[in-house]
Amino acid sequence: MKCKSRILGSMLVTTAALAAAGAAQAQDKALKIYGFGAKSGVVGIFGQQSEAAMQAAANIINKAGGVTLGDGSKARLVIEYLDDRCNAEEGINALRRIASQNDSIVAIGPTCSNVAEPVFGILQKKVGDSSDSGIQFPIYTDVAAKGGLASISQWSFRNVPSEANMYKSIFDWVKTSRPELKTFWGGVEKDFAHSNATYGVMKKQAADNGLEVKGQSEWLLNDINFSNQVREMKRANADVVAISAHPFTTCGVLKEMARQNVKPKLLIGLTSSSSMETLQGCGAQAEGLVIPTSFAPVNDNAKSAAAAIQAINPKYNMDLHNAAAYENVFTLKDLIEKQKIMGRPDTLQADRQKMREALAGMTQTNGLLGAVGRTGDREAVKPYLFVQAKSGAWVVAHTPAQ
Amino acid sequence: MDLLDLIDLTQSVLDGVLFGATYSLIGIGFTLIFGVMHKINLAYAAASVGAAYLSLIVVSHVPVPVVYLVAALMGGVLGWLVYLICFRFLPLSNPLATLMSTVGMLLAIEELISHLTQGMPMNYPAMFQSANIEIGSFFIRGDLLFVFLIGCVAMVGLTQLLKRTRLGLATRAVAQQPVAAQLCGMGINSTNASTFVIAGLLGGTAGAMAGAAIGVLSPLLALPLTVKGLVVTVIGGLGSIPGAIVAGLIVGGAENLFQFIRGVSERDIYVMLLLFVFLVFRPGGLFSPPGGRD
Secondary structure, three states: OHHHHHHHHHHHHHHHHHHHHHHHHHHHOEEEEEEEEOOOOOOHHHHHHHHHHHHHHHHHHHHOOOEEOOOOOEEEEEEEEEEOOOOHHHHHHHHHHHHOOOOOOOEEOOOOHHHHHHHHHOEOOOOOOOOOOOEOOOEEEOOOOOOOHHHHOOOEEEOOOOHHHHHHHHHHHHHHHOOOOOEEEEEEEOOOHHHHHHHHHHHHHHHHOOOEEEEEEEEOOOOOOOHHHHHHHHHHOOOEEEEEOOHHHHHHHHHHHHHOOOOOOEEEEOHHHOOHHHHHHHOOOOOOOEEEEOOOOOOHHHHHHHHHHHHHOOOOOOOHHHHHHHHHHHHHHHHHHHOOOOOOHHHHHHHHHHHHHHHHHOOEEEEOOEEEEEOOOOOEEOOOEEEEEEOOEEEEEEOOOO | OOHHHHHHHHHHHHHHHHHHHHHHHHHHHHHHHHHHHOOOOOOHHHHHHHHHHHHHHHOOOOOHHHHHHHHHHHHHHHHHHHHHHHHHOOOOOOHHHHHHHHHHHHHHHHHHHHHHHOOOOEEOOOOOOOOOEEEOOEEEOHHHHHHHHHHHHHHHHHHHHHHHOHHHHHHHHHHHOHHHHHHOOOOHHHHHHHHHHHHHHHHHHHHHHHHHHHOEEOHHHHHHHHHHHHHHHHHHOOOOHHHHHHHHHHHHHHHHHHHHHHOHHHHHHHHHHHHHHHHHHOOOOOOOOOOOOO
16 A cells, blocks of 8 residues: 555656746747847947837736747747947848847847848848848848838838828827918928938928928937027017927937027927937927827727836837837747747748738738738728827827727 | 128027037136146046936035035046046056056946936036027027036136146146156146146036036936037147137037038038148147146
């Protein structure tokens, strides 16, 4: 009897040990999602926040059991983020490095449009074109916002809002809700691709909606003196002033406007400035600034995503850029499961191909503000709203019908 | 050009000249170190911006003048650290060694600021912001006048320090005849370190004044201030303190003038052309100091 129970006991111990080893093995299995963008340098906040958002999403997925691979096993999602310093050459190097890894099936990034453009340029233009030796690697961009970039290669996809739609909508709204506003003046950061391209959109939409475009002031990303530009603005005395610039120069211009007592009836800003950076740099002067954005913590999903990134680092805030990185990780998790990605070195090229096909086949994804539509040229149609700076915080000014 | 354009042009130049006071302050620091060690400290403007950032630690607890004072003190500390890391133990006979070490330090400080602040622009307090003077159609910013005044005080103070104190005597002696100065009992290292601390005190003030003039601090400030500081130093005359003041005002005024006439995308071409003209026709700068006996 004693011997029998000893045998039974040792069997139980062995079974338990084997089960534990199996669980540990499953837990050890990892699938990597790469990211790349500006993590250092003067716009390093974009990459730091994107990485944090990707990590926050991966933590939630891993807590819920991870991702199911093609063989039915579970794997943890691991995030690895490379720094390109918002420099085209370093962005290309980052992509080449990622593509040379035997565990890379997809990447999220980059953060800067001036990097995205050449990076997409070294990808294979047309899938299956044997005469094109471009890199065959799927990229799902979160931040780089310049219009139409995904059309460069069939391996590039984006989850960024359409600024053309957003600014069309904001000027439509101005026309209907503020008919007394008649004139427009622009301010543009001339040497930054995104600011410059978006200013073109703002100017066109202002004119299309009946505002008289009286002119524009121009400055550079590194400028520190804005007296000339603001004096031009003062002389124009326009009802609407739109500033297409990133937070540092937006704040410089807003402070100079306060000094020269330039008070337009409506101030419109660049999407990228709808962040805490602007409020921290010049909250008082930004009072009333209206900006279209594809993220605001207005529902439970968005609120919990904002809390998740703060759990990574309390200094980080969710904005339209890193919200896209967060959404991308969840979308990729679904696609990995749907396409039965194996995540093994011997299936690497097939996995990349499957990821591309899955990304190309998307008709709709889940966004934090609601369903995100997809276009034929691999861009996103994201829901958006207008936020306004009020007492040092961004509050929802208007949610347009979409 | 109608009257309105003429008024705008004059106002532009006036604004530029006043804003040039911040360039002057940075230029003085470059020129002071060059005058003593015959070396360029490319990390100077970055350290100045760093000092202004450090002063933000006390911004919510003390009045604005104390914030500026803290910036100056932090500038002194950073100046000494830059000396220690980039100059003290490097072969001074090799001009490239210190040049490269200060380039490295510039990038390191800029990166450190970016990481510690997540690259966020920080609000910086200004004095006399609303004390603007309006004369007819013209408008003079009170805060920039204050910066200009600080620049003048710095120039007078430094000149007196160099002419009337033992430290100044040692500094001039080391600058002119380092071996003879050492034989007379003057410590070369301590004199150099003191120069860096003094330049750093001034740099901290310059960083604070630049922050106050713009209203915002950002890591983006380090590079343009470095470039402007170097241009001012060359135009003013390497080693000349009054030269740095005058050249700062000239560069500020010229910058705004060219911007008014040719636009922002061509502005810097003309400023660099001005530098080129000086290098070719007056390489010693506006106030070339008398050379040493060597």
